[in-house]
Amino acid sequence: MRLVSAELLKLRTTALWWIFAIILVPLWGLALGFNWLTTDAALSMSPEDVQEAGLGDLERLVSGLYTSGQFAGVLLVLLLSAILVTSEFFHLTATSTFLTTPKRERVIIAKMITAVIIAVIVWLFTTVLNVAITPIVLGTMNQPTFLGDAFVWQAIGLNGLAFVLWALVGVGAGVLIRSQIGATITLSVVYVIGTQVLSIVFFVLSEYVWEGFMDLRVLVPTFASDLLISGPTLAEDPPRWVGGAILVGYAVVMSVIGTLVTKRRDIA
Template identity: 55%
Template structure:
């Protein structure tokens, strides 16, 4: 725990954490408003394709509207967690403290485990902040949509809990990727661009493959980490999508691979 506290102290002594917090606030607000507008304006009868109409009708089921609204902010929240988790690693090289860190704690796996622990704590804090606000602002929105608050539904609390798991797994992924990209600036830019632009580009590729090659490509979209996160928190299994547990397995797989690779590289890489 001493090492974890040290990692959190390093993060708190830089300006990056509150900059990220300031960035997250408008992005979170935009997410809530976008979800609200989407559910208020979507009409399944206006969707031409029968399969798409079925998916829209399923998404508009009260329980799926509730789970989506109560987990609003996940897309940008996990992006902030991903970047902060990578910075926990890359800041060592940016501020030239890596050598002293490993001299004080020669057992490198202890250091990297402490970084994982600090990243998980950051993830929990971001999740907790967005979740508390969601629990305050979403019930009135559900009322505006002529739906009950649904806070008595087990599926809502399951989605909130799985949302926490998603935040934690993205934190582990961020630390692992931070080990691979040692430059703080490069890590922030590369991961941010890959998350936003890369996700959209890969999603478009899968869409085109589904439309023009084979229908089963649609199910492979779960391999996109952001899609896996979204699948995890759906209230029910949605038509045309794999079961919710597949999303959890995919995201856990990415986190485990990143964590193991990050630990092994840290143990063997020369630090200077």
């Protein structure tokens, strides 16, 4: 616990956490607005048109509203989790940290626990906003709040799990990419642009090479995360647990590799 407290103290003494918090609020607002417009448009369409547009059913749309801000929130958690590691090398404190705690895996585990705490805080923050605002949004569309339905709380809970898993991926990525600037740019580009590029790639491959390639897009972490939280969009999409299993796989692999690399790598 002392190591975790030390990690939280390091985080609190930098301006990074409140800068990220300030960025998160407008990004959450944009996400809520986008989900609002999408849901409103879908409700004015026939069920067949909704399915054709790949918007999913009403449960998926409502789940999206109650988990608004997930894409941006996860990105910020991912970056902050990586920075927990890279900041040690950026500020040249890695040597003293590992000399103070020779068992390096303990340091990495402490950073993972800290990253999970950050993820839970961000998840709780966005969830409180969503639970407060979404019923009002649904009311403008003459829809009930759905807060008494299990699927809403399932989506919220799975959203929290996704935040935690992405935090672990971030710590692992921070160990592998020790440069703070390099890790921030790489993770941002891969998460945001990579998702869009891979969407196009899978679509083109499914159209011109093999139709089954569209089913494989769930291997992309962001798609797996969306599947876990909101459920399948298309009839041929796999069930939620597949998305969860893929995210768990990424988190475990990155965490294990990160710990092993830290134990073996020269930090001088």
